[in-house]
Amino acid sequence: MKIFTPILALIFVVGLANAAFADDLVTEMPDCPKFDFDMYSGYLDVNANKSLHYVLVESLGDPANDPILMWFNGGPGCSSMLGFMQENGPCIIDDGENFVKENPFPWNEKANVLYLEAPAGVGYSFARNKEDMESNDLQSSHENLQALKQFYKKFPEYQENDLFISGESYAGIYVPNLAYRIHQHNTMSKINKRTPINLKGILVGNGATKWEYDTTPSYLEMAYNHQLMDTELHNTFVENGCEWYFRDVLPRKANEACEKAKKTFDENTKRINWYDIYRKVYDDGGINKERVGKTIIDGEERYYPRGYKMTDYTPWLEDIYGESAPILGDYVSDYLNRPDVRDAFHIKKEIHTYKACAGGDLTYHLQKEGSHWIYHILKSNGIRILKFSGDTDGAVPTYGSQLWIRDLGWDVVKDWHAWLVDDQVAGYQKEYDGLTFATVHGVGHMAPQWKRKEVTQLINDFIHGE
Template sequence: MAPHNRTSLLLGFLVLWVLCAESSSSSPKAAQESDKIGYLPGQPSAPLLTHFSGYITVNQSHGRALFYWFFEAQSHPSTKPLVLWLNGGPGCSSIGYGAAAELGPLRVKRNGVGLNFNKYSWNKEANLLFVESPVGVGFSYTNTSSDLTTLDDKFVAQDTYIFLVNWLERFPQFKGHDFFIAGESYAGHYVPQLAEVVFDRNRDRGIYPRINLKGFIVGNPETNDYYDYKGLLEYAWSHAVISDQQYEKAKEVCNFTQENWSDKCNEAMSIVFSKYEEIDIYNIYGPRCLLNGSSSATGIRGGVLDLAITNKERTYAYRRMKRIPGGYDPCYSPYSEQYFNRIDVQKAFHANIRAPGSTVNWKTCSDPVFRTYKYTTFSLLPVYEKLIKGGLKIWIYSGDADGRVPVIGSRYCIEALKLPLKSPWRSWFHNHQVGGRIVEYHGLTFVTVRGAGHLVPLNKPSEALALIHSFLSGEELPAQR
């Protein structure tokens, strides 16, 4: 037997073993009932929501489990697609950001005192599944500390795939639904690589369960280090963040094709990032958080750093995607942390099962994951090429006020794919105004969202809902006012 086939077979047996161990503990109906949320503290009484949360084991021997929050679609859940949302970081919570700040139906109120209903939630269009990934993020955990020292893109893709297989065993009524993966930021790595794992294993039908994957959509995604950082530098200059002299100096000393930047490049890029300390790099026209001690007021994570750390550490930190929310309230992180660290919230959320009566120290972003994550993938473009040929529906969208993964870099990435043009660049409209621009290639669609930053569903919720409706339904974004 060929080595590749032996590896696939062994991985298949591993998935099936974990699946059986997970499903044998209780019936799907009983497990769903156990995970069903009756009421979260501060939850609005209307409209009525059906939602669940809990843990899915992904590695029984290591005691590794991922935490999820799932919302059925507001109407016709039995026929609507299933969308899995992932946030990036690495190390940031899809519950703290995607679910509770951006596209979920329940958003944390100012000062963390309760929840508001989000009338632009994506569960108007789909059944929404959020997972805190990788282990070490949010409520997700491992009993094997060495797991936290081996985290990389491959590790995350394997764990998330096993999570998905086991989650569908717990919720078998969604197995046949059209399935899409979505995410933003460093999930620009997670989403295509998870899609590739699902795509490959769907072809090994005798070993792996079939998942009805139809495509994926990513927002302001980190995709290719060279184009992303070339775009970051050009965006800072073209949007008057840095001077001509600073731009020319960085262009002269930086070679972004290299994984490790030179000392001169690090020094030049330190100046670029220092200018972003004055504003919000994730939404350059939005306000900056001024709360003392908040994660978005204490400097740019992945930006300006202590010069005493090593060149390698400094380079990795630049490449990381620490999340700072921009938009309506740039001080969101401390509010969400206040809410999700309440004992009554964690109890209602089924998040304190490891130590009943006590709280888990929940953070919007995990510093240990942020600092130890291994960056092993320079470019996702080969994965795009493979999945485009495989016929998946693929969209990239970009808030055009984001300085961290700017629209310029994403355009460079797409141009590098050299796809045939299907429909030329044009404006799309929303509420009688230009919502952004769209260009269609054979195999990929690129959409910009005018005035949005890094967190498009937070900054432009109505436009984001129109965007996901178009992606899922196939209806074109309006070409006229």
């Protein structure tokens, strides 16, 4: 009997694991072609009051051995289902379209992609008490680590797979902070003999990192270099030492000349898509300012905001755009509020409606430290780093990313050079001792959506070391 006891115990544990995620299996995704891989959707409890929604899309290649690639959208307060539905998931909805179609370049080509909606109150994730709808950079990183631990409990077969953490925009804060939490966890694992997390690298696209440079400070320089202002206006900003920061996370100095110049600039650029200065502005021309959708949930009529204005995703733009703010993701919200879609993704009744961005439902406190300080720690622990940047983004411009990377003081291993897709320049790369920086040519903030083939190749090459 003693000989068979470990085997019986193993069977019992495997049985529990299978039971843990069997109810999360997505058997079909409405309006999406039948897929040749397994997909799961459910909840990961981070504490007694908060549950974060996840989607796992298993690899089309070798799911047993391919890496886990974790994805976060930004905000703070915007849903990672935006990435799933518009950027890198198996089926997608493009800007201005009202139908679902197959993604020819999904990120699960060679990876098991794990989407996590964080913090609680974002998308399908929820907190059971209103007072728990509050977070900051450190708290969210702690809860994201707890969610990852719960994921491995549900899917223990992935515990040994390489882990890469990715995201865009404000995920430039989320991703390194979670990596730092994992570093702390792994350090303690050596002491308490617990299983370490097999983190191998991070990937951040157009990610906020250092507030001295990111968002408005770099946008003004980027706008000048793309002829969105003349030399006289630019000189006014420079000569007066004008400063603006993301939601005033840092103290700033301004004067009357600065404010007047900024007002002029904002007026001249209010019909420019800040996420991609050459891209169409999607709005409704004021026809339906309410932009409210209606659905039936648990037998009751429920209303929700359709899509998200840039002022939801980047609230500091409200003074720039006013009611003409570009609106993206309309049909994404419609789709994710459909009862059949909610059923397919096993969405809990606590979620009345899906919102692309949490808005007033979540109070998020920014922290001035950003994430720049974490990069030295990651490098010293052998964590590989890819920073990619769509080069026509005004929200987190390439110019600012180059400035904070310069501040790291790392040696250049390979200087600025083109990288190609289909014999065309897809962007440029610069390799440092500890980090690869890559631009994505001719595209803005949502590079994984607007240059799918190029970015998917970039991601695959990085995580597989090709």
